[in-house]
Amino acid sequence: MKLDICQQFGIDFPLFAFSHCRDVVAAVTNAGGFGVLGATAYTPEQLDRELAWIDDHVNGKPYGADIIVPAKFEGKGEALAKGDLAARIPDGHKDFVANLLTEHGIEPEATPRLGGTMLSGDTGHELLDVAMSHPIKLIANALGVPPDYMIEAGRANGVPVAALVGAREHALKQAAAGVDLIVAQGTEAGGHCGEVSTLVLIPEVLEALEAIGSDIPVLAAGGIVKGRQMAAMVAMGAAGAWTGSVWLTTEEAETAPHTVQKFLAATSRDTVRSAGRTGKPSRQLVSDWTDAWLPNEKGQKPLPLPLQSMLSEPVLRRIDTLAEQGHEGAQKLATYFVGQGVGMMNKVKPARDVVLEFIEDYLAAAQRLGESIPD
Amino acid sequence: MKLDICQQFGIDFPLFAFSHCRDVVAAVTNAGGFGVLGATAYTPEQLDRELAWIDDHVNGKPYGADIIVPAKFEGKGEALAKGDLAARIPDGHKDFVANLLTEHGIEPEATPRLGGTMLSGDTGHELLDVAMSHPIKLIANALGVPPDYMIEAGRANGVPVAALVGAREHALKQAAAGVDLIVAQGTEAGGHCGEVSTLVLIPEVLEALEAIGSDIPVLAAGGIVKGRQMAAMVAMGAAGAWTGSVWLTTEEAETAPHTVQKFLAATSRDTVRSAGRTGKPSRQLVSDWTDAWLPNEKGQKPLPLPLQSMLSEPVLRRIDTLAEQGHEGAQKLATYFVGQGVGMMNKVKPARDVVLEFIEDYLAAAQRLGESIPD
Known part of the structure; x- marks a missing residue:
């Protein structure tokens, strides 16, 4: 696609795929999208092994890693042991x-x-070091404002830092903290999410960033499982889409x-x-x-x-x-994190096919909107 | 716009505006959109007066009326008095x-x-007769499946019948009942709403209707206060947008x-x-x-x-x-029905200006999406 973000990240199609499965990450990256490994649950050793596997399978194509270091949690800053x-x-x-x-x-x-605490807060620094020792092209912090050391490490290694937000106010905080990419995630998203819907959140966040003169790219997240939804977000000014749920029913996923x-x-x-x-x-x-x-x-x-x-x-x-x-x-x-897009996840398919269907559906949506305009 | 719905309803721009204020209805209709008077709170006599006023102010341009006749409510079918x-x-x-x-x-x-019961259930039939005695071009039922007599009256008078839905299953019921237009309204909408976000609901409803071979047009509703959001919905396959909240802060509104x-x-x-x-x-x-x-x-x-x-x-x-x-x-x-789009309603303006800004913003969004596609 002719979008700045494609140049910036060296990708064909600005579809970012968050997954805990290295196979999904590699498949999306190889299909022209951008895979992001959710590394919250890994030890530093495991993360090293997973990223090495990805390096072996993407032939230099870009991918990223996601670590959760929340701004606030019970016991934070008190150096408490698990006990x-x-x-x-x-x-x-x-x-x-x-x-x-x-x-x-x-x-x-x-x-x-x-x-465990489900949070890499205690090992966040080590995970970051491991990630930076691989040729990652994005490091993401899924909860709250990334700590200074993450942003500094990103700068030092030339790796853009992304952060997830669920409200306009949080986007402004992230911009002030110096992140390079904002993932604005609506309430329909799987996993941690705010109250505002994606359709409202994206124009709100873009408007707020514009008002402070910021041109940080914003990826739209929350409920997106189809290319037409991604096209809708790009029409509103988003740089692309950040997706998670849709990969859970791919052949590669370990769900x-x-x-x-x-x-x-x-x-x-x-x-x-x-x-x-x-x-x-x-x-x-x-x-x-x-x-x-x-x-x-x-x-x-x-x-x-x-x-x-x-x-x-x-x-x-x-x-x-x-x-x-x-x-x-x-x-x-039994339950599992998943967004409202689950209603349209009705068939198990290879991750590569999901990417290709996204592209096709995106193009059809763009054509549909274009044809609505008088000559 | 070059959209079937514009031809069908004789409008320039498929922006439907629900309002309890006749001035808003007339202003939107006169600006090339389609005003719909929310008539739930009116007596038959009041409705007649309001519609006559609109007739005097739109010079034959199309508008509609909205009556709530819910499928289920406490006491329904029991012929209970208010006491x-x-x-x-x-x-x-x-x-x-x-x-x-x-x-x-x-x-x-x-x-x-x-x-009162806040529902025109008891006077629904009379309100419908009054509405049909005016040159309305749409009659809407905001809650549940329209009763047979509404659909029959629509057929007899050549007036399309619209119904609001908040879930895919409800859209299928409405299609089976024979409505002519479906308003699919996401959870971010003001007033009665379901749980599913607009971004998820629209492709879901369209997919479900396509699966049964139905080509009933679907308007997107919920959180829409900007032309770029409307363009996003048209890119996904919606016929246009149904809006409510955004008119509450117009100069004409009696808020x-x-x-x-x-x-x-x-x-x-x-x-x-x-x-x-x-x-x-x-x-x-x-x-x-x-x-x-x-x-x-x-x-x-x-x-x-x-x-x-x-x-x-x-x-x-x-x-x-x-x-x-x-x-x-x-x-x-104090509270009032309003959708999440309220966050972007920051200035009182004439309803006509809102329509014109919608058009401008819609065109910019279509251009943005078009430019993302390689030649």
């Missing part, structure tokens, strides 16, 4: 989860295991088969923005798990980030395993 | 409202007045001055989808009133439609009057 954080999880919440499992025919663990089946069957109304997984509102499939927490009318109030994910993640992994084995109660509880 | 419905409003809810007023320095009425000031100051995050006004989820400005009801964490559970509006509307009208007089408590409680 100290664990002590902040009330027994009432542990009992609540145990009861929920029992009601679904799952024996709760006598002493519930607690997960659990039971979850894939749930995705294929789900409509756009089968997701909910709930803090019941991580403590911060994130969009995921509706399930008996999400129903058990606010904002469901009679739901329990979740703990703050990262306590809620320490409590929930080990349980949800157990639930996933049981769901795969056909356990009915577990299948009712 | 019978009133008896279903629990004292607990009356007390709750009285306390809320007291907390805000407003003396509650000893015997709270109750409003109360205090409400206009709230709109101009509001950001896109200052709205909430709450059932606290009508009993059905509708988007409106956040205020102490909306905070008092679910889904706010500690909020009271609203009554079903139409009981909640019978309880709330007289109180909210009193609140509006006090707010205009500068009453601080009332100003904190």
